[in-house]
Amino acid sequence: MKNVLVVYYTQSGQLLEIAKNVVSTLEISSEISVTYHQIKPVKKYDFPWEKETFFDVFPESFLQIPCKLEEPQPEVLSKKYDLVILAYQIWYLTPSIPINSFLKSETAKQLLKDTPVVTVIGCRNMWIQAQEKMKVLLQEVQAKLVGNIVLVDRHINHISVITIEKWMFSGKKESYLGVFPKPGVSQKDIDEATKFGKPILKDLLQGDYKNLQYNLLKIGAVKVKPFLVLVDKRANVLFGKWANLIIKKGKPGEKKRLKWIGYFNKYLKFAIWCVAPIVFIVFLLTYLPFLGQIKKDQKYYASVDQKL
Numbered sequence: 001m002k003n004v005l006v007v008y009y010t011q012s013g014q015l016l017e018i019a020k021n022v023v024s025t026l027e028i029s030s031e032i033s034v035t036y037h038q039i040k041p042v043k044k045y046d047f048p049w050e051k052e053t054f055f056d057v058f059p060e061s062f063l064q065i066p067c068k069l070e071e072p073q074p075e076v077l078s079k080k081y082d083l084v085i086l087a088y089q090i091w092y093l094t095p096s097i098p099i100n101s102f103l104k105s106e107t108a109k110q111l112l113k114d115t116p117v118v119t120v121i122g123c124r125n126m127w128i129q130a131q132e133k134m135k136v137l138l139q140e141v142q143a144k145l146v147g148n149i150v151l152v153d154r155h156i157n158h159i160s161v162i163t164i165e166k167w168m169f170s171g172k173k174e175s176y177l178g179v180f181p182k183p184g185v186s187q188k189d190i191d192e193a194t195k196f197g198k199p200i201l202k203d204l205l206q207g208d209y210k211n212l213q214y215n216l217l218k219i220g221a222v223k224v225k226p227f228l229v230l231v232d233k234r235a236n237v238l239f240g241k242w243a244n245l246i247i248k249k250g251k252p253g254e255k256k257r258l259k260w261i262g263y264f265n266k267y268l269k270f271a272i273w274c275v276a277p278i279v280f281i282v283f284l285l286t287y288l289p290f291l292g293q294i295k296k297d298q299k300y301y302a303s304v305d306q307k308l
Contacts, residue, residue, distance in 0.1 A: 008087035011047035025197025048171030066101035118147035146209035
């Protein structure tokens, strides 16, 4: 019998639906036992978000400062797992605070050490640098990243900004004004996530994952967009400056800090609506001279390799 653990943190439930579809092929096998572990922060992050709260978690999220978590159920800790499916959200270009907190815990060290891990991401569109941070976190608990699956909102950047914001602050995954598309990962992509279970099942039963990511890529597990790679890298540099500035202004919810959070919010809107289009034009003008490096980057970020 092979034991599989699904570790996840979700607010809206979308990510759990994706994870369940990914492992559905595994669950119907008589040779596999699947266990779920939901990460639960002691102080919950409510959904839908309050706007002030959403922006106020930025510094701790980006700087990967952990929060306290509830202890896992005893049955989760009672097994040695042959594979872990780690499903995570991205907050501010970084694995969410609950996921970071789990990976920095003694529980993660116990569950993930020397264990193959497949990461499953559900996000708006930028995930590259978050996954690079995830690789480091997994390395620190001596886990073995063997696969990565990324499901994103496929709509153009500025459309998805509008629709995701309305979803986050209303809790309703519906067409805004009856004109905009539904936010988040499309239901079609969520339903079709079952296809990823077949190569995972095959390699799990064989105990050999060396070709897993290659086989996942063949069925569309990851799509790397060069422009978003560039934006993600630059945004991480700027977010780092903002996060380190704001964290010094006080604790979450304090007046002085919230004032600076307000400045960051205004900067973020300016960057999305004004700076990003200019960066895109510059990217198009310089695309051909850097085509070789762009292709190398695409290949690397689609893989489970880690830069030294």
